[in-house]
Amino acid sequence: MGDVSGPPRTLGDLALEVRSKNAGPFWMTLEAFMPDEETYRIADSLITPELISELYHVPPASLQIFRIPDLHVVKVSFPRPVVQGSLHDRDMHGGQHHVPLANTALRRLSGAWPVASAYIDPMATFSAADIPDMPGQTVIVTGANSGIGRAAAHALAAAGAHVVLAVRDPRKGRTAAGAMPGVTEVRQLDLASLDSVRAFASGWQGEISLLINNAGVMVPPLTRTADGFELQFGTNHLGHFALTNLLLPLVTGRVVTVSSTGHRAGRIDFSDLNWQRKPYRAWRAYGQSKLANLLFTSELQRRLTAAGSSVLATAAHPGYAATNLQFHSQRRSLDLISHAGNRLFAQDENAGALPTLYAAVADIPGNSFAGPGGFLQQRGAPTLVGRSAAAQDADVARRLWEVSEELTSVRFPLQATTGP
Amino acid sequence: MPDQRCQPESVGILVPSGMLGAGFSPDTITRGIGLGADVIAVDGGSTDSGPHYLGAGVAKTTERAVRRDLRLLLAAANRARIPLVVGSCGTSGTDSGVDWVAGIVDAVRAQDGLGLTVAKIFSEQRADRLIAELERGRIHALPPSDPLDAATLARCEHIVAMMGHEPIEEALRAGADVVLAGRATDTAVSAAFALMRGMPPGPAWHAAKIIECGGQCTSNPVSGGVFARIDHTGFTVEPLDPAAACTPASVAAHMLYETVNPHTMREPGGTIMVAGARYTAVDQRTVRVEGSRFEPASQYTIKLEGAAVTGYETVSFTGIRDQQILASIDVWAEFFTKTLTERVETVLELPAGSWGADLRLYGYNAILGELEHRPATPQEVGVMLLVSAQDQRTATAISKLANPLLLHLPLPTMTYLPSFAFATSPAHIDRGPAYEFVLNHAVDVGSPTEMFRLEMAEMTEPHHG
Numbered sequence: 001m002g003d004v005s006g007p008p009r010t011l012g013d014l015a016l017e018v019r020s021k022n023a024g025p026f027w028m029t030l031e032a033f034m035p036d037e038e039t040y041r042i043a044d045s046l047i048t049p050e051l052i053s054e055l056y057h058v059p060p061a062s063l064q065i066f067r068i069p070d071l072h073v074v075k076v077s078f079p080r081p082v083v084q085g086s087l088h089d090r091d092m093h094g095g096q097h098h099v100p101l102a103n104t105a106l107r108r109l110s111g112a113w114p115v116a117s118a119y120i121d122p123m124a125t126f127s128a129a130d131i132p133d134m135p136g137q138t139v140i141v142t143g144a145n146s147g148i149g150r151a152a153a154h155a156l157a158a159a160g161a162h163v164v165l166a167v168r169d170p171r172k173g174r175t176a177a178g179a180m181p182g183v184t185e186v187r188q189l190d191l192a193s194l195d196s197v198r199a200f201a202s203g204w205q206g207e208i209s210l211l212i213n214n215a216g217v218m219v220p221p222l223t224r225t226a227d228g229f230e231l232q233f234g235t236n237h238l239g240h241f242a243l244t245n246l247l248l249p250l251v252t253g254r255v256v257t258v259s260s261t262g263h264r265a266g267r268i269d270f271s272d273l274n275w276q277r278k279p280y281r282a283w284r285a286y287g288q289s290k291l292a293n294l295l296f297t298s299e300l301q302r303r304l305t306a307a308g309s310s311v312l313a314t315a316a317h318p319g320y321a322a323t324n325l326q327f328h329s330q331r332r333s334l335d336l337i338s339h340a341g342n343r344l345f346a347q348d349e350n351a352g353a354l355p356t357l358y359a360a361v362a363d364i365p366g367n368s369f370a371g372p373g374g375f376l377q378q379r380g381a382p383t384l385v386g387r388s389a390a391a392q393d394a395d396v397a398r399r400l401w402e403v404s405e406e407l408t409s410v411r412f413p414l415q416a417t418t419g420p
Numbered sequence: 421m422p423d424q425r426c427q428p429e430s431v432g433i434l435v436p437s438g439m440l441g442a443g444f445s446p447d448t449i450t451r452g453i454g455l456g457a458d459v460i461a462v463d464g465g466s467t468d469s470g471p472h473y474l475g476a477g478v479a480k481t482t483e484r485a486v487r488r489d490l491r492l493l494l495a496a497a498n499r500a501r502i503p504l505v506v507g508s509c510g511t512s513g514t515d516s517g518v519d520w521v522a523g524i525v526d527a528v529r530a531q532d533g534l535g536l537t538v539a540k541i542f543s544e545q546r547a548d549r550l551i552a553e554l555e556r557g558r559i560h561a562l563p564p565s566d567p568l569d570a571a572t573l574a575r576c577e578h579i580v581a582m583m584g585h586e587p588i589e590e591a592l593r594a595g596a597d598v599v600l601a602g603r604a605t606d607t608a609v610s611a612a613f614a615l616m617r618g619m620p621p622g623p624a625w626h627a628a629k630i631i632e633c634g635g636q637c638t639s640n641p642v643s644g645g646v647f648a649r650i651d652h653t654g655f656t657v658e659p660l661d662p663a664a665a666c667t668p669a670s671v672a673a674h675m676l677y678e679t680v681n682p683h684t685m686r687e688p689g690g691t692i693m694v695a696g697a698r699y700t701a702v703d704q705r706t707v708r709v710e711g712s713r714f715e716p717a718s719q720y721t722i723k724l725e726g727a728a729v730t731g732y733e734t735v736s737f738t739g740i741r742d743q744q745i746l747a748s749i750d751v752w753a754e755f756f757t758k759t760l761t762e763r764v765e766t767v768l769e770l771p772a773g774s775w776g777a778d779l780r781l782y783g784y785n786a787i788l789g790e791l792e793h794r795p796a797t798p799q800e801v802g803v804m805l806l807v808s809a810q811d812q813r814t815a816t817a818i819s820k821l822a823n824p825l826l827l828h829l830p831l832p833t834m835t836y837l838p839s840f841a842f843a844t845s846p847a848h849i850d851r852g853p854a855y856e857f858v859l860n861h862a863v864d865v866g867s868p869t870e871m872f873r874l875e876m877a878e879m880t881e882p883h884h885g
Contacts, residue, residue: 090780
């Protein structure tokens, strides 16, 4: 499988073999056979529950990851996402499902990681050390009590900013804040409740340098927010939509919204945004909410520009390396299955937070979308990345904005100076 | 209990191939017998090819291939006076599968004049008896499945129970030369004789797992057979193809193959634990394994497999080469589904949701579907439409409504009708009933043999013909 014609770009290029197979009718199993110790360490770092979850649309709690250094093998098992032999099963033996794993780009390993030096980009240009000093600046990070939100908050606090952790559970927020340097503050915010969003915003005074819309839920069973919205659309998009517009008059720097490569699977279904008529599909709904994050960013930037504001709206995605999303298994029995391999989470979070930090402080234009590495680079620092055609549709962005205003009763607060 | 009177120092097991009917070179058998095989073991089954074989109770292999393999194996077993054990007969191990293989064995025996005693072990289960077990709380779900209900059992066309080594051992002790087992764990087929001869369970079960797929544990997976010798402290394994080799890595890696967990594997009576196993090269092509353990379970459990009808299917196939369509193939696919749904609703008066369809764009994203990252515009696409309905007539009717769309459906923006490339006439094929695996549950039993029925024919005199 090794590609001898050029430098290795994917896990499959490095591996002796990446294979997949059924393990009985109800399980699928993947293995990466690496040729030596050094490449094994790379596979070991790369293959995280988050990566597999995103590649295969399975909840991390259902995964089992086995790391076998003696054989230079990383093995992953999870319940088959499509029942073997069912109408929609297109891979009866599960034998072609190794491809997404094999095609995973090595660039997802950021330069900050203690992995084999031969595969680290010496040209890495952005790390947490590149964040400028931010004394006296206030930063709000939603969902900052775990995952990449916590890592981003930590890095900004270390740069001297006054970091506000806007979290649903203040107890967890305080635990997270306790481990951070500098000045931090914890405030309660439940994005699944517009009352909570309004209460958070009305209690606010003073300038905000950075608002980081990071909190998110991923593939829960069908759930409704306090206001009756589908949980992912309501939390990931509408909650942040309302929060941003309520705080916008106080924002002086940037609004960074965390999206996902999952936006590519999304479509905005204006006829049924909240999954009231069609059967609920958790991944589709997640894709819709993450696409909405990008459309929100582009329309926000358009409106800011039209209003003559210098505030920038940018977006980021953490890549496959890390997410901080709260997963909800749809099957009780899945929750009982333990999963291994947590020991690399800390590095995952730090690496996954880099695109967010890049979108927050790097010298980039409005409506930029940051993600890990460049498309043709093997690896490296966060950079600007592409987005789906659907995410670039200005008409849909405008319409989504108007519908979101109606649904939340929160409007864009600035006056246009150069026309609509 | 091990037979203390004739407990040997070791037991040699010849596995000619990963599956009965897959074929192997006659030299494989000669070499295995030459290495002192005490038993020939071969698996006749698999769930890997999907639920059809259990649902329909038919074999995946063709009779001529099975007969060819059996002729060589029966002759070798007869000559060397060693038993032959076949597990999961007829692919799924249904009663019809056991009888099918037994019929072939009988024909070969008669033709070749072999005086072998044949035992049949049936493992098919009746739903009503299992419902009684369910009501007694003796059936529990295995991950990732949900608890079982009676309706699911009642839906099954066939249900088989996976035997451990005990029913096979019972047949061997009763004097069988040939054991044709219904559904059995892949490992029990190879482990049974060694356990009967008093070999320790750790090495016996671990060896059985390593050799169950034949050449998979060697440097050349298509090389065919393997030979394992189990003794009181471990086992050795080597390929029967002189050009292939077993290496510590190839043997250790086979514990990963088709397993959820590479360190442990549950059998009816306990768990194989291999985390502490050590693999060393004896020579260039033989590996010794020591340190495997078998931990008996407090409760003996028998796993069930069952297949139920999901509907009746018709498959249609056409090809698209036109770049204009291919550049918007997602749009075309969506338009197709919408148009077909409307046609079925108006013409057949069947609401969406009362039937199912899967439109697969081979060459674009058919295999991985939503997991496909960013498919490029393909050069050509094979369009497969799989329709499922509650009866064959309806599935066929829906497919006939789809036929003109598979031939002519334009993009919504086009002002003329394209014509696509049907591969065959007619463009559809009725598939009959389609099945799904619905059981992933285990029964707590008092005795390892209670769910299985042993049948042994009286020994017949060879008649030469």
